Amino acid sequence: MKIQGLAAKTSGAELEPYSYEAPSPQNFQCIIKVLSCGICHSDLHMVDNDWEMSNYPIIPGHEVIGEVIEIGSQVNHIKVGDRVGIGWQRTSCLSCRDCLRGSENLCDEMQALIATGPGGFADYLEVDSRFAFAIPDGIKTNVAGPLLCGGITVYSALRYAGMGSGLEIGVIGVGGLGHLAVQFASKLGNRVTVFTTSKDKAEFAHELGANETVIVEKNQPPSAPSQPLNILLSTVPASIDWASYIDFLDSDGTLTLVGVPDAPLSIPGFPLLMKRRRILGSVIGGRAMMQEMLSVAERYQIEPIVEIFPMEKVNEAMEKVRNNQVRYRAVLSHQL
Ligand SMILES: NC(=O)c1ccc[n+]([C@@H]2O[C@H](COP(=O)([O-])OP(=O)(O)OC[C@H]3O[C@@H](n4cnc5c(N)ncnc54)[C@H](OP(=O)(O)O)[C@@H]3O)[C@@H](O)[C@H]2O)c1
Ligand SMILES: [Zn+2]
Ligand SMILES: [Zn+2]
Structure with a gap:
């Protein structure tokens, strides 16, 4: 299928429409229809190549909330129609010491979503279902995204401290x-x-x-x-x-x-x-910590305070993040 995204073609560039072909999902992969996506400061670091690991064109976006529309043959914990979230981590080896003790975020083969492929500033996204997390019913679609990177990062860091x-x-x-x-x-x-x-x-x-x-x-x-x-x-x-x-x-x-x-x-x-x-x-958090954070957020009504922008206003939104003008997280949404 053809996916329409928004990409920076060079370091620091404004985002512009960019489309790419995604194969049918195999094995553990699934395709989600993007509903909303937060803008994390790491998206700016990556567009600017601050960490010297950006591959252009780069489609940012790693606080993605979407609906599962197609699944590979081995996907069994989520089904078509489910609402899921994807954060910074695309995948890991799932067999090293770190992975086996629940610290998939520390795996040497950890792949960051937007460093190893396209991200969520798009209409669809192909992801590893093992790093797609069911969003509790009590958390609304347009505010859920920031929990998937911002939320897990601070929750895990505070817990380990x-x-x-x-x-x-x-x-x-x-x-x-x-x-x-x-x-x-x-x-x-x-x-x-x-x-x-x-x-x-x-x-x-x-x-x-x-x-x-x-x-x-x-x-x-x-x-x-x-x-x-x-x-x-x-x-x-x-x-x-x-x-x-x-x-x-x-x-x-x-x-x-x-x-x-x-x-x-x-x-x-x-x-x-x-x-x-x-x-x-501390860097993001493992899968068990992600589940815990999502249930704590639902139970204690911890809700990101968001400024919502239509997807096509991405450059305006990114500029506001750059200038520290957002209160408190910008979210791009297809649902306005
Ligand atoms: N470790 C991880 O796993 C992980 C995950 C996600 C993000 N990050 C990183 O965490 C950082 C924050 O991300 P974010 O999305 O929260 O960014 P953000 O929304 O832009 O917030 C950063 C805040 O830091 C303060 N600030 C910015 N520049 C400053 C300066 N020069 N001196 C003092 N304070 C300053 C501002 O708060 P005030 O207005 O209150 O001063 C600003 O709102 C980024 O570096 C991002 O890449 C790390
Ligand atoms: Zn982030
Ligand atoms: Zn591993």
Whole structure:
């Protein structure tokens, strides 16, 4: 079948219509009709080739919600008509140590959807059904997409950093990922402090569940929160004042990074040593964690706050993401 997508043909280019031929789904593959797709900051990194792994033309989009319309012979856990979501991960080997212990996201053969083929800014998409996740009935199609990358990324990072309840948790950057991190941490019973460069976000943060906000002024060190933090999650796609943030951690506290800094971290050793603090990195999440995150989101009514654009307004939407003007996640939809 012919699939109509929106692609960047060179680094940093605007997206334009681009069509390609997809074969009939074999084995575990299936075809979905795209209903909506979030725009993650990683889509911008990939269009810009920031990570030097982009293949052009590149069709971005990895927060995809769609309806299954055709399945391969070995697909058995989803059927035609089901509503599913696909995130950053296209597939993995499913037989290495990482895969077998439920960390498919750490597999050496992990394929990223938009680094190894077309993504979800399109009318249809062929995917590996083993990385397509049923969307719980209580989560609406136009808001579900951001959970598939933004949601799983912050949920998994917070869980591996030790998130339970009753902890002091800080979130740096209240964008697509950050506004979900605040909701997960707060609704699961933690006290949340937000660090933001945007005054309007500081005002809105308590509606997301934050207890405290720190406005970070450009080129100024951030002010200390009122309490030392057990976990501090950075969702910022840039280098920030790591030395100050390390000092905000409690003893045994963890700074966990999901935002991708544009330069190596520069961190003094003593503040780490003297309080036994840790720095952690985290990338998306495994399949079991994805299922858990989706049910937690449904049960605790954790819902992405989205700005919806028709698919053809993709360039306008991407520009708004670039300029930090979206509150809080842009979603392209065929369902307006
Ligand atoms: N590790 C993973 O698996 C994973 C998965 C998905 C995305 N990511 C990465 O996570 C990062 C965030 O993605 P996103 O989709 O949430 O992006 P986003 O919606 O653009 O949000 C990023 C937020 O960071 C803050 N920010 C941006 N530039 C900043 C700067 N120079 N200094 C300080 N704060 C700044 C802004 O928040 P305020 O307005 O509140 O200051 C902005 O809203 C990206 O690097 C993306 O590639 C990683
Ligand atoms: Zn993403
Ligand atoms: Zn593997």
